[in-house]
Amino acid sequence: MQKYLRATIMALSVSALPIVAMAKPVQALVYEKTTVNVKSLDFDEILNRVYQTKPLAVPAALQEISKAPKAIIQARSEEQREYLLSMLPVVTYKNTAGETRYLVVVQKNNYYDGQIMSCRACSPNADMFIFKQIDKRYYLVSATFDMEDLPGGNGELKLDLTQVNKNMQPFGKELTGSYFEAEFSGAGGQRSSGWYGLLLREQEQIQLVFIGDAGGDTSSFYADRPEMAWTTTSTLKVMPNGAAYYPIQVTYRGIGGKLKKAEISHKSFVFDTKNNVFVEAKPIKK
Known part of the structure; x- marks a missing residue:
């Protein structure tokens, strides 16, 4: 059943979950x-x-x-492209030094001739900023523009700020971060979800990165063949170890077919600093 569980998660995730790479900073705005x-x-x-x-x-x-709150702006480029900006609620949190920080997320949709340019599988870009407060003013600590390939659909980000607030914690020795689960649906009714991490680096790029599969449900897809259906859920835990980036453990619970008891499995993920992505850690041979 271990192979069946792994294959099911893979089948659910390959076509539905976007892989979030390192955000590319915009070149139009240059300032200290x-x-x-x-x-x-x-x-x-x-x-x-x-x-x-x-x-x-x-x-x-x-x-x-x-x-x-929304606004339409023109890009500072030769194309004179327009964007519809939408600002999400501000997230207040503490960094690893115990200092208060403010995360501002601005959703960024392509806009043309009065319409949002989007599709069912399309996700908007985002700009993210971290501020600190000094003497009643807010100073910019970090800024990352035009973050691409983010989890979303129908022109909306799948960025659950309730989860982000709840799961805010150290993601490394001197790194604050958070994680959230984003769910996606396929054309056949199957559902899948992925774990995403938000790395709130200071004086560097902010990053939203795919961690690993979270689970899925094929009961709708196999409505006429319930014996083929499989449901997988998972929980995520950050494992502090004093490193620059902490490893992450995901525990999966899968049940389906003729199983009467859920099957439990674990995966560990570590951050690849060379490629700025989380990768599955190889199991230690005993």
Whole structure:
């Protein structure tokens, strides 16, 4: 059954889960982060001081999509491309030194002729910023623009800030991070999910990275053949060991077919600093 469990997770994940690579910084905005400060973390202030641009009017129909504050801006490039920016709620957390930090996430959709350019499997890009507060002003600590290939669909990020808040913790000796589970559905009704890590580096790039498969459910896909269906869930645990990046352990619980008792398995993931990705650790031979 171990082989069946591994094969099922792989089949669920290969076509549905985006692999998040290192974010690529935008080249249009160049400034010293320490000189950028804002009087508040309101969206208008972020637009004015960080993006340094005057937004265009947002059509009423787009304003009604969600309660998130929105703006349309023009990219500083030859293409004169436009983006619809949507700011997510600010996340307040403590870094490994116990200092308060503020994470600002801005969803970034391609926009053209009054329409959001999107599709069922399309995910928007994102810009992420970390601020610290000094004397009633907020100073930019880290900024990463145009993060690509993020978990999402239908033009919306699958970034659960409730999970991010709950799971905020040290991800390394001097690194604060968090993790969340994002779920995806296939054309045949099967569901799969993946674990993603948010690495909140200071004075460096912020990174949202795929950790590993979280699970899946094929009961809808095999509705006419329930004996073939399989359900997998998992839990994730960060394993502090004093290293720059802590290893991660995922415990899987799978059940299906003729099994009367769930099958339990474990996987460990370590951070590959050369390629900036999590990879599955090879089991130790006894």
